[in-house]
Amino acid sequence: MNMKRTFGAILTILGIVGIIWGAYAFVMGGDGAAIGKYTAVVPFIVGLIFFFAGINLVKTTKDQT
Template structure:
């Protein structure tokens, strides 16, 4: 088991969950109650976690 690959998969999963939550907040908010700060925070964290997780999984070599 490669710990870096597991951590990369975990980061990717957290990024996907954060992006889905940001999309859900965007879709359920009405015009007057749209929470911009929440959208920016969860969207940015989702993109960062997703990109770093994918990068970590791609760059880690499989060594048995």
């Protein structure tokens, strides 16, 4: 496994964590870092960006033989 695929996997995992955290914060009405419901959407959007960037990096990286 090369370095780009490893970084893509890390980005994907961080994206999943960000999506879960943002959804949980939105449902609970905000958390310590986010005052209101709509500012809790920020970690969700960042999680989506990380998730799709990681998936794209894993998909487009060729295996080294």
